[in-house]
Amino acid sequence: MAEILSGRRWFRTAAAVLTVGVLAACDSGSEASPGVIATSTASSAPKGAPDLGAGEELAHGIDVPWGMTFLPDGDALIAERDSARVLRLKPGSGEAREVYKVPGVVASGEGGLLGLAVSPKFAEDNLVYAYFTAENDNRIARFELDGDGAPEVIFDGIAKATYHNGGRIAFGPDGMLYAGTGDAGEKPRSQDPASPNGKILRLTPDGKPASGDSPVYSLGHRNVQGLAWDSSGRMFATEFGQNELDEVNLIQQGRNYGWPEVEGEGDTDGGRYTNPLVTWATKDASPSGMAISGTTAYVAALRGQRLWTIPLDGEKAGEPKAEFKEKYGRLRTVQIAPDGALWLTTSNTDRGKKLHEGDDRVLRFPAS
Structure with missing residues (x-):
């Protein structure tokens, strides 16, 4: 097994020289705009928008589904937060079967097995990445999907707590691994x-x-829960607010998004902080997963129990619209499948309150 890399080690070596100004000067991976991540190939995502009126249930009875990602063949991998199981779901099969169980997961509160991401070179290396809560920290590890070996920890030292563990991971169009932390x-x-x-x-x-020298891409976040890119390589993220406002942000390298000095809009320090594109009252959102198809962003809301659709116009966002209000309960993760369909998971079993028949479920809305 390769050497375990400690997140703490990287931060120790960078702490003496790292400042916001240094971060902003780092290579952003794009010469066109600081908000755009360069891509090596054009997007091949289907152009048709998901049909939100044609939903179907793919699987039910899942225990607190959290992370979700897709294999090249279109099958989905789904993480059960508390059980640490990774399930594989083939569209049309009606069954999510266990294919791996991540060892060392310590589930408590909002912690457990959280985000999943498939290697961009999966056909060659068969690797899946997982963000999870361990005994003393949150960490990122990778494992061979069809193997029986222990996972390789590639980054650790992310502080854990009952709440605000972050957990979403995704490979960007530049082939790098992005992680949202709390x-x-x-x-x-x-x-x-x-x-x-x-x-x-x-x-x-x-x-x-x-x-x-530092893995920090942006700072000033409270609890990042969703990561997504548009077809031009612009990066967007969702974030839990505290008492007033939840956010969607356009993420640019080196930018400071204000927490805890600012919640929502409030550029109070001479332009030091970057304001969000979209805000909601916390009762209407608790925005978790995020996905983008065409010029529309989709945001799954937990407390708000709805799917928000947001029209995007470059670096600007239009008025959000609520779909499925209280129809399915708490919504955790939304992803666009390789065929353009929108997949959505519920998250009602994590709070033990109002359950819907079959909770928790995976839903699919085909591309039109």
Whole structure:
């Protein structure tokens, strides 16, 4: 097994020199715009929008589904937060079967087996990446899907807590691994460049900083829950607010998104902080997973119990529209499948309150 890379080690070596100004000067991977991540190939995603009126249930009886990602053949991998199981779901099969169980997961509160991501070179390396809560921290590991070996930890030292563990991971169009983390209940961490918490991290597939000495891509976040890119390589993220406003942000390298000094809009420090594109009252959202198809962003809302659709126009966002209000209950993860269909998971079994028949479920809405 390769050497385990410690997130703490990277931050120790970078802490003495890392500042917001240094972050902003790092290579963003794009010469066109600081908000655009360069792509090596054009997007091949289907153009048809998902038909939200033609939903079907693919599977039910899943225990707190959290992360979801797709294999090249169109099958989905789904993480059960509390059981640490990875399930494989083939469209039309009606059955989500266990294909791996991540060892070392310590599920408590919002922690457990969280985000999943498939290697961009899966056909060659058969690797799946997982963000999970362990005994002493949150960490990122990778494992061979069809193997029986222990996972390889590639990044650790992300502080854990009952709440605000972050957990979403995704490979960007540049082939780098992005991870959204939470402040783990300690607000100052979000503004501390020497902490991996309250950040969006950018890593190589081996877990090293993708540019410069620090893995920090952006800072000033409270609890990042969704990551998505549009067809031009612009990166967007969802974030839980505290008492007032939840957010969707356009993420640019080196930018500071304000937490805990600012919740929602409030550029109070001479332009130091970047305001969000979209805000909601917390009762209407708790925005979790995010996906983009064409010029529309889809945001799954937990407390709001709805799917928000947001029209995008470059770096601008239009008025959000609510779909499925209270129809399916709490919504955790939304993803666009390789065939253009929108997949959605419910998250009603994590709170033990109002359950719907069959909870928790995976739903599919075909591309039109």
